[in-house]
Amino acid sequence: MVILHCFTASAHQVKQAVEPVNRYFQESWTTRDGLPHNTVNSLSQTPEGYIWLTTWEGIARFNGNEFKVYGRDDTTGLPDAGMRSSYVDANGRLIIGGSRGGLTSVKDHHWQPLRPVGGLVNAMAAEADGSIWVATEGDGLFREYADGHSEHWTVETGLPSNSIYALVKDPDGQLWVGTSKGVVVFEQQQLRVNKDIPAAPVFDVLPTKQGVLFATEFGLLRCVEAQCQQFMPELTNIAVSKLMFDHQGSLWIGTIERGVYRYSKSYGLEHLETGRDLPRNRVLSLLEDQEHSIWIGTNGGLLRLRDVPFSTLTEEQGLAGNYVRTVLADKDGKSIWIGTSNGLSRYDIAAGKVVQNLIPKQSILSLEQQSDGTLYIGTYTAGVFVYKNGEVELLLDRERGLISNEVRAILRADDGALWMGTSQGLTILQNGQLRSITTDSGLPGNFIVALAQVGKQIWVGTGTGISIWEGDHFENVPIQQFDNAEYAFGFFYQDKQQLLWAATDRGLMRRNLATGETGIIGRSKGLPFDKYFQVFIDDHDDIWMSSNRGILRFSEADANAVLEGKLAKLPLVLYGESDGMVSAQANGGSSPTIAKSTDGSLWMATARGVARVDPSRLYLFSQYTPNVEIESLTLDGQRQQLLDDKITMAPGVQRMVVRYAGLSYIMPSRIHYRTRLQGFDQQWRDNANQHQIEFTNLAPGEYQLQIQAQNPSGDWSKPAILNITKLPFWWQTSLALYLAILGLILWVVLIVWWRTYSLRRSRANLLQQVELKTEELQRHTDHLAQLNSEKSALLEQLSRQAIALEKQAMQDELTGLPNRRAFDETFEREFSRAKRSQQPLALAFLDIDHFKSINDNFSHEAGDLALELLGQQLKQHCREFDVCARWGGEEFVMLLPSTTLEQALAVSERLRYRIASMDCNDIAPQLEITVSIGVACSDDAVDMDELLNKADRALYRAKQNGRNRVER
CATH class of the missing domain: 2.60.40.10 (Immunoglobulins)
Incomplete structure (x- = not known):
């Protein structure tokens, strides 16, 4: 194998490490996305940044979001829409050629048609004097000069073939001409056939200081002086169509039937082919744009390969499963433990691969490691395993004392205790003794999803709030006041400022441990949605949060500014599939789901593998400034x-x-x-x-x-x-303004004169009318007195009607009881009075059991009579100062001032018995009416809403436990 780095001198200097081809993020476009045709014959980028494509159905200009298509019209001046080639000259002018010898150019949005030549235009090149070389299919080579004259070469004038596929200028000013029967070099106004290349099709030429590369139908050749040989034996007899060096010195090789290859010193020869990566296998064009993305034009569409912030590790790279639940950085700094729905994997960072898979077919929910390397593994259905000295053993499950086999969080505390958060509560293993903790011990909820130690405190995140264990008891941290937040999925302690951050189902919570102040950033302050799983602060003081809809990043300083009222909205970046993640759905409900390796990279659990991002590389994606x-x-x-x-x-x-x-x-x-x-x-x-x-x-x-x-x-x-x-x-205009001002002055003078004249004339008339008006005014005064008397009577009548309407608005028409509106006013007054006087206030919800069946079996009229009868019972049963009201539908409510919970339960039981004993045969034969009652007392409620919710939950429990009963 010939070592490629000998050619890198001709490429740009390498500015960053070469990534393997499979790390590039891939995007493709076809006619469904706006391309005029799926065959992308050529690609060019003009200086302002547009990507230009030529196809058989026109020219497409791409701005990153949409394609603008140009065809055969007055704008381009082309004789046909079929476009084959494009070329950008030294002045930034784009020259386009295609069918019927059509030529046109565009610069700064201005189109200039050029004189057509014969045949299909396959390639072009430009000289410093403004002349253009034009290669055709079947009609030879043209040179079109700026003054309008041209030169023409064919087989008769020295070309080996009239079909030309490539025109390339080398640094010495020589023009290389690739034809269907070999290569010709144009130098010093003369054509010289290169006899070192076989008389076979040459599709592209790439001159370098160490030789010239030729893309041929039988492989890739390199010629140094008079010696030509296969450059890469692996490509022998593979038809090569296009060649390109990128800015890092890697060689990209397009083929006619085998997709695209890349050769780099770091990774050797890599291959992308159709079915997995390319829209089609036939590569017609290659382009590296100004931001170093690679564009590949094929006969099935356009493909782009680009570097992205995130890379993803999946089953294809050896991961035990794609559904990743938890990640943990090993204490040795060399590995990442990845818990999936199909086992546990260990990824060797230095080797860049998965080197171990453990506990197959187990869904891994949580991980924790102690300083000696012992790894604790929490599972979905099998309890807790321990990995030590290369062996995996079952540590605890339900049969061995674990409260539940579903272990979602594990914490090794500083005192040596092992905390295990499960779906049914906490289990603590300390000094060989097990202890189980549930809501009976003070937990706000039994569904445990997060554990963290801060000093001597253990923070517990549950599905119904947050609790702190200190000493031997729990202190609950209220979070429901923050838009009814419930779940706390993950914690991160920032010890520099004594701030504890928590990811919740209503946003990002911050607890100042020095002051006890708690605040939250939610949708109203700039977060795009409600639920977040994990919060992590990187080495650059940026906060990362995972969610079902992507990964968020923002400055910790900005988050603090929002919480302190110095910033109205939180500026952030949301990352997803377009940034290299296979899936933007991050996973939560397990712990931990974000880990940091020693190089500063963050690893995040997602529904399709583990996503990795190096925050220090993000500047690479912001250093490019878009041209507008x-x-x-x-x-x-x-x-x-x-x-x-x-x-x-x-x-x-x-x-x-x-x-x-x-x-x-x-x-x-x-x-x-x-x-x-x-x-x-x-x-x-x-x-x-x-x-x-x-x-x-x-x-x-x-x-x-x-x-x-x-x-x-x-x-x-x-x-x-x-x-x-x-x-x-x-x-x-100014003249019109001046004329208007002059006219206004004249008009004002005229008005003043006319007004003065009119006032003098009117004064006499007014004096004459005074006596007449005085007499008429007296008549009006008498009439007004009579009207006022009638008005007073009418107002008194309206007042009586308003009082009646007000009473009707506060009363239920069917039962005669107060309605919900009247009850709400009374409830607010009585609740305030009860809290102020420290007297109990009992509240009972009543619901007619199976009321729908009464309507269905005995008619709606029977249902209405049943409601009336129940209302009568409530009136008879309530004390004078009690309030009974119809809440809505078949549901009623009683408010019992100065009544304890036990007294209210007794009252409700008597009422339940009285209703169940009613004779309802007058309404319908065999009709029986029972009610379910839920009772609560203000002694157990902070506010009215909590008292209502407690009574409502008691009513729900009464229904669940068989109906026709009273529950507290």
Whole structure:
């Protein structure tokens, strides 16, 4: 094998480590995504950043989000839509050639048709004098000069064939011509046939300082002086179509039937082929763009390979299973333990591979390791295993005293105790003794998902809140006040500031251990959704959070600023599949789910493997600043041609829409835009990820539209500028303004004179009318007095009606009991009074058992009569100061002031018995009515909602336990 590094001198300097091909993130596009045809014949990138593709159905310009297609029309001036080749000259002009010898060029959005030549244009090259070399299929080689004359070479003038596939200029200025029958070199105005190459098709030529590479139908040849040989024996008899060095010196090799190969010093020869990686096996074009992504044009679409922040380890790399539940960095700093739904894997970081799989077919939920390397392994169904000295043994399961075999969190405490959080509570192993802890011991819930030690405290995250174990008791940390938060999935302690962070089902919680202050960042403060599984702070003081919908990253300083009220919204980045993750769904409900290896990389459990990200590499993805291009402008729906950076708007134009694009392909969906219309906007306007801006009813004047873009955490680009002139109507001009002012002055003088004259004339008339008006006013006064008397009577009648309506609005029409609105007002008053006077207040919910069957079996009229009868019983049973009301439907409520829980239970039992004993034959034969009652007392409730919830849960329990009963 010939060592490739001898060629790297001709490539750019390597700026970062070469990654294996399978680490590249792959994206593909076909006609379903906007391509005019799936055969991508050539690829080019113009200096401003556009990717251009030629296909058999036109030219496509790609901006990272959409394809703009050009065909046979007045814009391009082409004789046919079939396009074969493209070339960017030294001045940034894109030259395009295709069927029927069609040629055109474009620069800065301006198209210039060129004189066509004979035959299909296969390739092009340009000279410094502006002339263009044009290679055709069957009609030889042309040289088109800027002054209009041309030269033509065919078989008759020295070419070995009239079918030419490649034109390549080498650093010495020689033109290499690849034909269907070998290679020709054009030097000093002469054609010289290279007889060292067999008379066979040569599809591409790649000159280097150590020789010339030739892509042929029988492999890849290298010629040094007069010696030619197979460059890579593995490619012998494989038809090679395209060659390209990337910026790191790796050689990319496109083939006609075997996809694409890459040869690098680090990894040797690697292969991508159809079925797994490529849309089709036939490679027609290769391109490395300005951001070092690799573009591959095939006969089945377009493929892009790019570096991404995340890489993912799956079953294909030896992982025990794809569904990863937990990850843990080994104490030796050399390995990562990965718990999957199909066993436990150990990944050797230095070797870059999985070296061990343990406990097959067991779903691993939790991991913990002590300082001597002993590894504790919690499973879904088999309890806790221990791995020590290369052996795995069962430590505890239900038969050996474990409270549950579903172990979701394990913690080795500083005092040597082993804490095991399960779906049924906690089990603690200390000094050979087992102890089980549940809600009976003070836990807020038995479903344990997270454990953490902070000093002498053990923090426990459950499905119903957070609790702290210190000494020998629990102290619960209330979190329900934060938008009804319940689950605490993961903890991270920041000892520098004594802050404990917790990932919950309502956002990110922060507990200041020095002050006891607790706060939360949720959707209202910038987080995109509710539920998060794990929180982790990296070496750069960035917070990472995992979720079902991707991985979030943001600054810890920004999070603190939000919680302290110094920042309204949390700025963040959300990572997903487009960033290299096979699945954006991270896993939770197990522990830990994020681990950090000694190199600073973070490992995260997902539904499709373990995702890895190196935070220190993220700057690579922000160092590229997108160039912004204004792509189109419409005025009142009519598209305008932008010949330069100026546009003049007619006076009547009401609506202007400008579309633009940031030309970066690293993370095109993440490009952030801001705009400013100078002369209108005082500050920059945040356009987020929007690709257009609209203005309506601009006043006449001069404006300048500025548009900037940035990749996440990157610098803002140089602004794209559009100078706008809005012309005025004639009445908006200065002359019209001066005439209007003069006319206004004359009009004011006329009005003053006329007003003065009118006042003098009117004074006499007014005096004459005073006596008449005085008499008429007296008549009106008498009439008004009569109207006021009638009005008072009407107001008194309306007041009585309002009182009746108010009473009707507070009363249930069917039962005559107060309705829910009346009850709510009374409940709030009585609850406040009970708390203020420290007297008990009992609340009971009643629900008619199987009320639907009464309606279904005896009619809705019977159901209404049953509700009336129950209302009568409640009226008879309640004391004068008790409140009985209809809550809604078949549900009633009793409010018993100054009544303890035990007294309320006795009252409710008597009422339940009285209702069950009622004779309902008058309503319907064989009709029996029973009720279920749930009772609660204000002594056990902090607020009204909690008292209502307790009574409601008691009612639910009464129904669950058989109905026709009272529950507390």
